[in-house]
Amino acid sequence: YLVKVEKIKHNVLSHTERSDCLSPVEFLVKKQIYIKVLPFRDKLLNEYKRMKFHPERMSYYLEEWIRNLEWDWNISRQRVYGTPLPFWYCDNGHLVPAREDMLPVTPEKSEPPVDKCPVCGAPLKPVTDVADVWIDSSITALYISGYFDKPERFKRTFPTSLRLQGTDIIRTWLFYTLFRTLVLAGDVPFKDVLINGQVLGPDGTRMSKSKGNVVSPLDRIDEFGADAIRLTLLDARIGDDFPFKWEKVRGKKLLLQKLWNASRLAYPFIGKKRFEKPERPHPIDAWILAMHRKFVETVVNAYRNYDFYVVVEQMYSYFWQTVADEYLELVKYRLFQEDLSAYYTLSRILKDIIVLLHPIAPHITEEIYSLMWGDKISVQLERLPDVSDIEYDKRFEEFDAKLMSLTSAIRTAKIKNRIPLSAPVKVTIRGPKDLLEFSKSIETDLMRTFRIEEISYQEGETLTVELSDHGSLSHHSAA
Ligand SMILES: [Zn+2]
Known part of the structure; x- marks a missing residue:
């Protein structure tokens, strides 16, 4: 007879994995195979x-x-x-495997390898x-x-x-x-x-349907492209969780647009052509080649260690800030002069950048490669860039530091005086002697790049650049 009926309280787990359906989980005792x-x-x-x-x-x-x-x-x-x-079993719990030559096998649809259980003689049933x-x-x-x-x-x-x-x-x-x-x-x-690591929702927590923070790359892939999304996903230290934000994808698209624009600028000069390495490259070319060697070695090493975010970071610091913002400006006038040192250098560094970026931005790099060089059917058939022939030592780092301080000071002077960068000016460069010497050694490049009509030099402790002829400036910029 029934003694009593009562309600008991269970600890109930709920289903949160993958589906987040939150249904209670019920435990059943069943025979399993281990x-x-x-x-x-x-x-x-x-x-x-x-x-x-x-x-x-x-x-x-x-x-x-x-x-x-x-x-x-x-x-x-x-x-x-x-x-x-691939097993059959008997009611006494003995397991009989299929013979190897029977595999693959669906036990329900095949005869067992033996008539009855070899251990106890009981009939065999298929494992379902x-x-x-x-x-x-x-x-x-x-x-x-x-x-x-x-x-x-x-x-x-x-x-x-x-x-x-x-x-x-x-x-x-x-x-x-x-x-x-x-x-x-x-x-x-x-x-x-x-x-x-895991890609988190934009709010920095795990993506889940119930929280409504699920983002799919497909949502806006037409707007930003697959390459920009791929670069975004790789732009984190391996193993770190990171939130997915469309703002970051937009940034990567800008980077790729910069690459596209740089290639377009270069194409009329170097497209589908080969150039011999000049015996003595122009100092500006020697400088960018040295920086390039450092870039290639850093990137190849990063790939070896699967540090893809380093490759992305190098695309900003080397390609964007050094090549696009500085070198391309400095080399432009020589491109129009059909300077072979400039042609060779630009072609070489741009091609290496395309080859090295390809694994993590395959579409745009394949497109640029086929338009600009196309030596092989695909950029994938190119070898890793070899930069062992490029001269590099700490003199180039000094060159780099001096060049950057000069170009940035000249740019700042123009901007501060609200002069368009393309308007002609006269400038006075004041600074330590070695910096003035350096400036003189690349005077033509500075003058052509920043449309400087005349440079005068004055020794001083720190670097300052002043526009020395405002009158003629306003005249020119008005014209
Ligand atoms: Zn048995």
Whole structure:
């Protein structure tokens, strides 16, 4: 007979992963199929260290997971769709695998490899559960390197070079891939593991439908282009979470427009032509080539370390600020003079920039490459730029510092006096002797670039640039 009826209170978990549906989660006790993992714990702990983590701190999450493993790998799922598990079972809980030559197999639609359970003799029934999704995805490294059927390729490509993934699946995708590869092939699956941070909503919190802060790149891809969005997503330290903001995408589009405009400016002079390296490049060209060497080495090194944000940063500091804002202005008059040193230098640095930017802005770089050079069918067939022939030492850094202080002082003087940069002026440059000497050595370039009709020099402690003939200025600017 019934003694009593009462309401009890459960702790109820709710479903928040992926769908955010918040439905209560109910636990059911069911028989499952496991792969033994626990006996391999020590091996996993030793071997995982042979993979290099980017950033290094992410290895902690894998190590902690392995260290704290409490159960084996449950590989069976009670779902309608999925990869069939190649097993039959008897009512006494014995499991009979398919023969290897039967694979792939759907047990429900095939006869078992033996008539009855080899252990107890009971009749066999097909397993209708499907495989945990990580069963398939944990063999990616083995599959692409040809472990199963391409021994020649496997010898060449295993362990594979790189796994790219997010923090949220370190304990699943990364862990199971390491486990399966180690057990089956006896080695770690990859040399490098790169763990991305998460792209957060514009408000800096995790994107979720219920919070309404979900942004899709497709929302405005027509407006900004795929390259600008890609650059935005790569413009963060590897492993850091960052909020997605359309403002940042707009900034990247401006950068790419700058690149397009620089190429358009250069095209009439250098498009589809080859130039020999001049024996003695013009000092301004020698300077930008030295800066270029530093840029190429920094970027190649950044790619080697998967520091894509450094490449993006270099595009601003080198391409935008140094090449576009300074060099292109300084070289313009020589382009019109058909100066071969200028042609050679501009063609070389622009091409290298296009090649080096290509992996992270593939569309615009392919377009510019095919219009401007097109030596190969695709920019992807170009080699990494070699800059070992370019002269670089600390004299060029001094040159750079002096040049930047001069051009910025001249520009500021014009702006302060509300003179258009294109209006002719006379200037007095006051400053330390070495700076005045430097200015004299590139006087023609300064005069042509800033439309200076006359420069007079005065020694002084700090650099100042004054416009020395306001009368004629207003006359010219009015004209
Ligand atoms: Zn049995």
